[in-house]
Amino acid sequence: MDIQMVNSMDFGEFVDVLGNIIEKCPLIAAAIWSQRPFTDLDDLEKHVFDFIEALPQSGKEGILRCHPDLAGRELQQATLTPESQREQRGAGLSNLGPEERRRLGELNCEYKARFGFPFVIAARLSDKATMMRELERRLHNQPARELRAALAEVRKICHLRLEDILRSPGDPAKL
Numbered sequence: 001m002d003i004q005m006v007n008s009m010d011f012g013e014f015v016d017v018l019g020n021i022i023e024k025c026p027l028i029a030a031a032i033w034s035q036r037p038f039t040d041l042d043d044l045e046k047h048v049f050d051f052i053e054a055l056p057q058s059g060k061e062g063i064l065r066c067h068p069d070l071a072g073r074e075l076q077q078a079t080l081t082p083e084s085q086r087e088q089r090g091a092g093l094s095n096l097g098p099e100e101r102r103r104l105g106e107l108n109c110e111y112k113a114r115f116g117f118p119f120v121i122a123a124r125l126s127d128k129a130t131m132m133r134e135l136e137r138r139l140h141n142q143p144a145r146e147l148r149a150a151l152a153e154v155r156k157i158c159h160l161r162l163e164d165i166l167r168s169p170g171d172p173a174k175l
């Protein structure tokens with residue numbers, strides 16, 4: 001699928017295809033649809049990132065709260081979104097040992113108690129050891145700094161998901 005195909009989508013198609021570039025936040029795709037045409041992936045994602053940046057703090061935190069825990073119950077029960085499932089499995093989170101799972105659960109709880117949203121990291125750019133280290137390190141951030149760090153990870157996840165969409169073959173009937 002190329003950017004022309006994306007630009008030619010009607011509202012419903014656009015939200016169906018791009019609705020999860022920000023996890024469980026189809027409102028963002030809905031909001032940027034009227035800003036077409038986009039020149040390329042970078043231009044499209046800039047509209048997404050500008051939308052997020054313009055949100056009040058509660059909106060930014062809301063986006064983070066839409067993310068599932070790393071190696072949480074949803075991964076075990078296979079109820080994650082397909083994108084998250086692929087990302088978490090790819091990072092090796094579906095085959096943690098019992099001690100790794102316990103430690104990650106403990107750190108996730110500590111993180112959530114401190115910041116009020118789940119720890120978010122672009123799993124595809126990481127592995128389980130790095131994620132654990134990052135979680136331990138970021139737990140010590142000041143809240144304002146951590147909000148910025150977490151949103152930077154959301155942008156990385158979005159970029160990778162958009163690359164997947166724009167590299168996919170698309171619907172041949174529409175070529």
Ligand SMILES: NC(=O)NC1NC(=O)NC1=O
Binds near residue numbers: 068083122
């Ligand atoms: N909490 C969190 O980071 N979740 C995720 N990260 C990612 O790349 N995919 C996810 O589901």
